[in-house]
Amino acid sequence: MQISDIRKEYTRHTFNEQDAAASPFEQFNKWLHEALHSGIPEPTAMNLATVGANGRPSARIVLLKHVDSGFVFFTNYASRKGIDLQQHPFAALTFHWVEMERQVRIEGKVEMVEPALSDEYFNSRPLMSRIGAIASEQSRPLPNREVLENRMRVLEAEYADKEPARPQNWGGYRLIPDYFEFWQGRRSRLHDRIVYEFAADGSWKIYRIAP
Numbered sequence: 001m002q003i004s005d006i007r008k009e010y011t012r013h014t015f016n017e018q019d020a021a022a023s024p025f026e027q028f029n030k031w032l033h034e035a036l037h038s039g040i041p042e043p044t045a046m047n048l049a050t051v052g053a054n055g056r057p058s059a060r061i062v063l064l065k066h067v068d069s070g071f072v073f074f075t076n077y078a079s080r081k082g083i084d085l086q087q088h089p090f091a092a093l094t095f096h097w098v099e100m101e102r103q104v105r106i107e108g109k110v111e112m113v114e115p116a117l118s119d120e121y122f123n124s125r126p127l128m129s130r131i132g133a134i135a136s137e138q139s140r141p142l143p144n145r146e147v148l149e150n151r152m153r154v155l156e157a158e159y160a161d162k163e164p165a166r167p168q169n170w171g172g173y174r175l176i177p178d179y180f181e182f183w184q185g186r187r188s189r190l191h192d193r194i195v196y197e198f199a200a201d202g203s204w205k206i207y208r209i210a211p
């Protein structure tokens, strides 16, 4: 099979200016709700693209955990993405809801969330995930898997009868968006693309762009 021969017509939905909610958050929540209820795998998985000190982008999947004034995810602050965000506090998110033939792109400034929100989420995680967050120096070289597993065993014994506290280097980030694009696959590659751009007067400018 040649990958260049793989083709699919997108026919399931349409998305027009008159369907677009006034607020991009309302529109996002509507599509997220549909994704959550459609049984598709990992509907909260999003690609997070950051920029390193050398100006090069890097991207990875993280899970969306909260939507308020922004899009919240949790990670290790000393990871590669954490170091990128310290140096360039801007990022891009992409959701791909395959079965719905939809993509959402979100861009904006990133800040650390308030420690209370990180504590609340950390404490809601299963014990082994909390211990795992303490054990793993995310993105750092590891000589082998055994080193990590040994560290886990030591920590499991240490926390056998006490609750682990959130490590200082682990917590949430919030991306505050100033740009959204809602992409709906359509027939013959004539997809619908509706943009919300935050304007200087504090409103969201809504417009269509070419596929």
Ligand SMILES: Cc1cc2nc3c(=O)[nH]c(=O)nc-3n(C[C@H](O)[C@H](O)[C@H](O)COP(=O)(O)O)c2cc1C
Pocket (backbone or CB within 6 Å): 042, 045, 058, 059, 060, 061, 062, 063, 064, 073, 074, 075, 076, 079, 080, 081, 082, 138, 139
């Ligand atoms: C489905 C999926 C969900 C993930 N969720 C997270 C997450 O919420 N937080 C996180 O730090 N890493 C998550 N990861 C792992 C990241 O993709 C990545 O390996 C890790 O964060 C290290 O990235 P970095 O070295 O660029 O900082 C997830 C990976 C997958 C495939």
